[in-house]
Amino acid sequence: MSHLVKNYNRRKIAFKRGKGSYLYSTNGKKYLDFVQGIAVNSFGHSNPYLSKAINKQTKKVWHVSNAFIIPEGEKLAKRLTQKTFADYVLFQNSGAEATEAAIKAARRYFYAIGKPNKNRILCIKNSFHGRTLGAIFASGSKKMTEGFGPKVPGFDHFKFGDHNGLKKAITKNTAAIMCETAMGESGIKVIPEWCLKGLRKICNKRKILLILDEVQCGVGRSGKFFAFDYAKIKPDIVPIAKGIGGGFPLGAVLMNKKVASTLTAGSHGSTFGGNPLAMSVGNAVMDLIFKKGFLKNVQKISKYFMVELKKIKEDYPEIIKEVRGIGLLLGLQLHGDQTKFIKELEKNKLLTIKAGENVIRILPPLNVRKQEIDLAIKIIRNTCNQESNL
Numbered sequence: 134m135s136h137l138v139k140n141y142n143r144r145k146i147a148f149k150r151g152k153g154s155y156l157y158s159t160n161g162k163k164y165l166d167f168v169q170g171i172a173v174n175s176f177g178h179s180n181p182y183l184s185k186a187i188n189k190q191t192k193k194v195w196h197v198s199n200a201f202i203i204p205e206g207e208k209l210a211k212r213l214t215q216k217t218f219a220d221y222v223l224f225q226n227s228g229a230e231a232t233e234a235a236i237k238a239a240r241r242y243f244y245a246i247g248k249p250n251k252n253r254i255l256c257i258k259n260s261f262h263g264r265t266l267g268a269i270f271a272s273g274s275k276k277m278t279e280g281f282g283p284k285v286p287g288f289d290h291f292k293f294g295d296h297n298g299l300k301k302a303i304t305k306n307t308a309a310i311m312c313e314t315a316m317g318e319s320g321i322k323v324i325p326e327w328c329l330k331g332l333r334k335i336c337n338k339r340k341i342l343l344i345l346d347e348v349q350c351g352v353g354r355s356g357k358f359f360a361f362d363y364a365k366i367k368p369d370i371v372p373i374a375k376g377i378g379g380g381f382p383l384g385a386v387l388m389n390k391k392v393a394s395t396l397t398a399g400s401h402g403s404t405f406g407g408n409p410l411a412m413s414v415g416n417a418v419m420d421l422i423f424k425k426g427f428l429k430n431v432q433k434i435s436k437y438f439m440v441e442l443k444k445i446k447e448d449y450p451e452i453i454k455e456v457r458g459i460g461l462l463l464g465l466q467l468h469g470d471q472t473k474f475i476k477e478l479e480k481n482k483l484l485t486i487k488a489g490e491n492v493i494r495i496l497p498p499l500n501v502r503k504q505e506i507d508l509a510i511k512i513i514r515n516t517c518n519q520e521s522n523l
């Protein structure tokens with residue numbers, strides 16, 4: 134009997150080891166893993182370069198308090214700011230913590246400039262920002278908030294794509310708009326470039342902050358370091374997590390100078406955030422992401438994957454309704470419930486995971502090989518064939 138709380142619907146499968154895009158189960162089966170811990174293992178399982186980096190650090194120093202200078206963190210923060218819009222970085226341990234800190238930073242900014250009533254955060258209804266109390270009420274999803282009241286105040290919502298609703302929802306008390314550049318959990322819905330530009334304009338005009346949650350779509354997953362880089366805009370605050378640790382828990386909030394300047398000593402903190410072990414892996418992930426041509430290759434291979442998935446959709450329109458995504462954050466929307474199809478893919482040795490709106494999420498490691506994508510395509514095609522013959 135398992136003594137773990139039953140808050141997960143776990144599949145009856147466990148793994149003894151992983152290598153790159155593959156996982157080996159305890160009962161001797163080999164799976165192509167296109168879940169990768171939900172977009173966490175940017176470089177697949179047990180990547181030798183990342184292993185070496187963390188191993189090296191374990192022999193030096195694992196953890197010290199943020200009461201001291203952490204050179205590995207100084208280095209990672211510097212690199213993150215050199216490569217992005219950000220001037221400053223705040224390290225956390227997870228996505229939810231990073232989005233919470235992003236919300237805190239936005240509120241603190243208006244407090245510090247003498248506008249404490251500007252404290253409401255405007256979010257997309259049924260988005261996903263994590264599972265802390267603040268984050269679930271930011272998401273505004275009934276399923277996630279059920280039984281966890283009283284409601285955390287301070288969040289307003291608009292519907293994805295509802296531009297008028299968005300404009301109307303901004304009040305004199307709005308501090309920031311917060312949304313995922315590409316919505317992951319809720320069904321791989323990508324905010325188009327022109328809308329991102331529009332969001333930036335609205336925020337400028339109304340003098341509010343723009344928070345883009347790139348916890349899932351950031352750190353190279355989209356084919357650029359940030360998914361919003363395609364739109365050539367600069368948000369004010371960006372929480373990241375999943376991909377930056379390559380499998381080690383690590384979150385961060387990137388922000389511009391005006392926001393960062395209001396987070397003075399003692400205003401926020403984390404015991405584990407930015408510890409040397411996490412920083413060593415973060416730095417190693419940055420080494421790999423910014424290797425010459427790497428992101429270009431993510432763009433190239435994801436384009437190929439997308440085209441092949443669309444061909445399957447053309448051949449099986451009665452099963453697949455839509456192919457969605459950006460970079461290697463891909464989704465197959467089925468006409469009906471996707472649970473059974475995911476199970477069939479698993480039987481055929483391809484691991485994928487569910488998202489909202491009947492979507493099957495496909496998340497290969499960023500260094501996936503073409504032959505592995507070809508194998509996934511073959512398995513998805515066979516599974517469609519199998520299903521349509523039923």
Ligand SMILES: *Cc1c(COP(=O)(O)O)cnc(C)c1O
Pocket residue numbers: 227228229230232261262263264313317318346347348349350374375
């Ligand atoms: C996963 C996710 C989070 C929460 O991250 P955790 O590490 O699970 O707390 C927040 N925002 C987005 C967009 C995510 O995909």
